Amino acid sequence: GAVVSQHPSWVICKSGTSVKIECRSLDFQATTMFWYRQFPKQSLMLMATSNEGSKATYEQGVEKDKFLINHASLTLSTLTVTSAHPEDSSFYICSWLLQETQYFGPGTRLLVL
């Protein structure tokens, strides 16, 4: 149980383009979900908290206009990296909160050239 999917798993794009990452909970529904970013050899850094039907809450230093979150339903959320630049290259991971436990997706590796 508690399976989370992300799509795509890998994306390579040119600088200046926008990239959309999709996160789905496959066998459960949840109101609250999270987006993280992880650079090599570092811990997961929380980017934003999203509750279905509300605007996402972004962590300090994370630009809300650059990382657009659309929490469409209790099973689907998307993160759009707008006008991506090489410094946005990272491993993006989503998670859903279910009974005080976060269940993570497999992650999306973004490479901006």
Added chain:
Amino acid sequence: QQPVQSPQAVILREGEDAVINCSSSKALYSVHWYRQKHGEAPVFLMILLKGGEQKGHEKISASFNEKKQQSSLYLTASQLSYSGTYFCGHLEQGGKLIFGQGTELSVKP
């Protein structure tokens, strides 16, 4: 504030034991432990909710001392599959999980 984990890295031979510590400067009501393999997402290991609570998962167990704001993860008779980076984390308001910096565990044959 990020929990502090120690050690940062540990190398074991198969069958050896290891302890990973996690401490926080703020009051903890729960501690979560995750393992992340290279290039993959973190996998939930266990959550400890009560002070002094201990839990076990296969040969991996953990303790939580609420008063000392510390938790320890115990890996006994380590297997090659235990290799990865272990993160502790604590929940904040709204369900936010704040992770420690991670402990990289390598189990060698």
